[in-house]
Amino acid sequence: MTSPARTSPPTAGATARPPRPSGRPNGQWKVDGTTPLNHNEAFKQESDPLAVRERIESVYALQGFDSIPDDDLHGRFRWWGLYTQRRPGIDGGRTATLEPHELEDRYFMLRVRIDGGALTTEQLRTVAGISEDFARGTADLTDRQNVQLHWVEVESVPEIWRRLEAVGLSTTEACGDVPRVILGSPVAGIARDELVDPTPVIEEIQRRFVGDPSLANLPRKFKSAITGHPSQDVVHEINDVAFVGVEHPTLGAGYDLWVGGGLSTAPRLAERLGVFVAPEQAPDVWHGVVRVFRDYGYRRLRNKARLKFLLADWGAERFRQVLEREYLGHPLPDGPAAPVPDQPGDHVGVHAQKDGLRYVGVSPVVGRVSGPQLRQVADLVEAHGSGRVRLTPHQKLVVLDVPPERVDPLVEALEGIGLTARPGPFRRRAIACTGIEYCKLAIVETKATASRAITTLEERLGDLAHLTPLSLHVNGCPNSCARIQTADIGLKGQIVQDDDGDQVPGFQVHLGGGLASQDRDEAGLGRTVRGLKVTADGLADYVERVVRRYDADRAEGE
Numbered sequence: 001m002t003s004p005a006r007t008s009p010p011t012a013g014a015t016a017r018p019p020r021p022s023g024r025p026n027g028q029w030k031v032d033g034t035t036p037l038n039h040n041e042a043f044k045q046e047s048d049p050l051a052v053r054e055r056i057e058s059v060y061a062l063q064g065f066d067s068i069p070d071d072d073l074h075g076r077f078r079w080w081g082l083y084t085q086r087r088p089g090i091d092g093g094r095t096a097t098l099e100p101h102e103l104e105d106r107y108f109m110l111r112v113r114i115d116g117g118a119l120t121t122e123q124l125r126t127v128a129g130i131s132e133d134f135a136r137g138t139a140d141l142t143d144r145q146n147v148q149l150h151w152v153e154v155e156s157v158p159e160i161w162r163r164l165e166a167v168g169l170s171t172t173e174a175c176g177d178v179p180r181v182i183l184g185s186p187v188a189g190i191a192r193d194e195l196v197d198p199t200p201v202i203e204e205i206q207r208r209f210v211g212d213p214s215l216a217n218l219p220r221k222f223k224s225a226i227t228g229h230p231s232q233d234v235v236h237e238i239n240d241v242a243f244v245g246v247e248h249p250t251l252g253a254g255y256d257l258w259v260g261g262g263l264s265t266a267p268r269l270a271e272r273l274g275v276f277v278a279p280e281q282a283p284d285v286w287h288g289v290v291r292v293f294r295d296y297g298y299r300r301l302r303n304k305a306r307l308k309f310l311l312a313d314w315g316a317e318r319f320r321q322v323l324e325r326e327y328l329g330h331p332l333p334d335g336p337a338a339p340v341p342d343q344p345g346d347h348v349g350v351h352a353q354k355d356g357l358r359y360v361g362v363s364p365v366v367g368r369v370s371g372p373q374l375r376q377v378a379d380l381v382e383a384h385g386s387g388r389v390r391l392t393p394h395q396k397l398v399v400l401d402v403p404p405e406r407v408d409p410l411v412e413a414l415e416g417i418g419l420t421a422r423p424g425p426f427r428r429r430a431i432a433c434t435g436i437e438y439c440k441l442a443i444v445e446t447k448a449t450a451s452r453a454i455t456t457l458e459e460r461l462g463d464l465a466h467l468t469p470l471s472l473h474v475n476g477c478p479n480s481c482a483r484i485q486t487a488d489i490g491l492k493g494q495i496v497q498d499d500d501g502d503q504v505p506g507f508q509v510h511l512g513g514g515l516a517s518q519d520r521d522e523a524g525l526g527r528t529v530r531g532l533k534v535t536a537d538g539l540a541d542y543v544e545r546v547v548r549r550y551d552a553d554r555a556e557g558e
């Protein structure tokens with residue numbers, strides 16, 4: 001599938017699609033008024049969700065889990081990065097049949113927000129300490145550059161916040177109907193071939209708008225991404241708003257603006273608005289886009305509330321007009337599309353920085369690390385002359401600022417703690433969501449399943465090392481947190497029938513997706529292969545068959 005927006009920016013003067021005939025209201029504030037149309041909308045209006053923090057600190061942390069009312073526990077807690085986790089021992093076949101409270105444990109998943117994925121070793125050590133002291137040593141690097149911890153008790157949350165905020169981190173708006181963490185190029189400010197450094201834009205958005213009560217009641221989550229690197233390393237096509245570095249022929253380096261991407265229900269790639277955004281304008285343009293969503297986004301049905309549904313109805317030209325006229329008060333110049341990248345954007349391996357130092361990208365297995373391991377990373381990074389790391393949207397970790405003579409010892413030392421700069425092709429490209437271990441919506445296990453499959457495949461397929469690495473994205477349910485539709489092989493967790501007729505954990509298979517930053521000429525969402533299902537135990541066998549058949553049939557040079 002091609003991305004029409006990449007080659008066909010909106011034509012000046014074309015007629016915008018007229019608004020849909022009004023039948024039932026969609027809950028758009030600017031159109032239908034602000035009457036809540038469902039329970040989520042009601043609790044968001046009833047009380048500022050961010051205000052739940054005061055109750056956590058002064059009531060729930062003192063009185064315990066049972067003191068938390070439902071709308072706070074299952075609603076407003078998310079605004080501070082807190083979800084209840086799945087009770088252990090409930091198999092995936094029962095996910096759809098049990099009530100939510102029967103599925104949930106008295107412990108929380110806590111998401112630490114890390115805008116741009118940027119961490120100092122001091123911050124990394126703080127996260128490690130919180131993991132060790134309050135989260136049973138758990139830590140996962142997510143595909144949105146966050147760190148997720150598990151087994152957190154509400155009693156610990158105020159102390160966790162105190163420690164995080166002492167080093168400039170937070171959980172503010174890490175979940176909920178808010179501007180979520182801003183994905184940023186993991187090599188912002190250091191890459192030799194960077195067009196524009198997005199760091200000032202990320203920092204300004206964070207400073208001005210994260211925790212802003214006027215943006216804390218959006219129709220749904222709002223995902224942002226920004227990069228100035230030519231590898232387009234922030235999966236921009238699947239974000240609600242994205243700024244992609246581009247060189248304008250007369251205005252210099254700035255950003256190409258994309259809006260309306262998202263997976264899960266009705267997956268859709270973002271579209272270019274065809275404008276050029278100067279770096280100093282980017283925070284205000286971001287603010288304009290998020291307010292268009294707040295005011296015009298659909299609120300009646302939660303599964304139709306992401307920005308992509310508004311964009312699908314309006315079209316890019318009308319969106320641009322509303323943004324410019326109602327929110328910015330001035331037109332934006334037309335701008336060129338950024339060229340399709342010719343390098344992978346995962347930053348794995350050793351690379352030169354513009355200042356002569358090196359950066360080293362290493363791969364855990366599908367993002368699974370631990371508190372003690374993160375502490376070891378901080379120690380090793382400092383011992384080899386650096387003080388900064390970045391997380392990536394591919395569940396990887398990049399160490400910045402390594403003196404050239406310290407690279408080899410660092411690579412060996414990281415290898416020794418399970419983080420490799422030379423991952424095999426499957427480990428390099430695989431990601432997996434949280435899955436049944438902790439997620440209440442999950443149907444199947446993901447992290448261990450993916451890990452086993454990677455090990456098996458790399459043992460069996462060593463003779464095919466000449467092939468381009470293959471992306472394997474393992475999801476525990478249809479929600480696509482690990483981007484089912486953008487992988488070579490995307491796996492959607494469900495219960496399937498095995499050869500003996502038994503109902504067992506497995507996956508629906510989705511083939512042929514990919515993003516511009518993954519060696520693709522064009523981004524595309526691939527397709528679900530009707531009826532093609534694989535058991536979790538048969539996953540490695542299935543992938544091996546696909547790869548061997550592809551190798552046998554591929555054209556020369558493909």
Ligand code: SF4
Pocket residue numbers: 433434435436439440441442443475476477478479480481482
């Ligand atoms: Fe949970 Fe499903 Fe998301 Fe995986 S894809 S983390 S199982 S909701």
